[in-house]
Amino acid sequence: ILDSGACSHVLDAEDAPGYRVEPSAASRRGATFVVGNGEHVPNEGQVHLNLESTKSDGTASSIASTFQVAEVSRPIMSVSRMCERGYTCVFDKDGAQVLNKDGNQVCYFKASKGLYSATMKLKRPEPFTRQAP
Numbered sequence: 001i002l003d004s005g006a007c008s009h010v011l012d013a014e015d016a017p018g019y020r021v022e023p024s025a026a027s028r029r030g031a032t033f034v035v036g037n038g039e040h041v042p043n044e045g046q047v048h049l050n051l052e053s054t055k056s057d058g059t060a061s062s063i064a065s066t067f068q069v070a071e072v073s074r075p076i077m078s079v080s081r082m083c084e085r086g087y088t089c090v091f092d093k094d095g096a097q098v099l100n101k102d103g104n105q106v107c108y109f110k111a112s113k114g115l116y117s118a119t120m121k122l123k124r125p126e127p128f129t130r131q132a133p
Contacts, residue, residue, distance in 0.1 A: 002089065002096050002109040002116040004079040008033075009067040011075035013044065019125045021045040021069050033070050044069040050123040053107030056097065061106045062123070091116070 024046035109116035
């Protein structure tokens with residue numbers, strides 16, 4: 001979900017199998033996220049993801065990003081974090097395009113029921129590590 005109100009990219013650790021969660025500055029100081037129902041959810045650290053997104057024309061595009069880890073129901077990408085990294089987010093009634101500094105689309109989020117969502121593939125971490133059973 002692309003969210004203009006989110007302060008960080010956030011996902012649940014279970015959404016990133018094979019990736020190692022590392023402590024972040026926020027997790028070290030005991031920071032929490034306030035979720036939609038007002039509950040405070042602990043920041044568990046961060047994970048650096050290699051993702052493959054789909055552009056509006058159906059072609060694939062690679063994007064890497066750091067997500068904070070917390071117990072959330074679905075991954076959220078922050079518009080402000082995207083903009084800080086040099087991307088531009090353009091919204092309309094059908095969806096949201098994320099454009100790189102050259103104006104090329106790197107991913108597309110389809111609008112549906114008030115949310116802008118995309119399905120992204122999780123690429124193997126570099127180097128690949130297996131989780132313990």
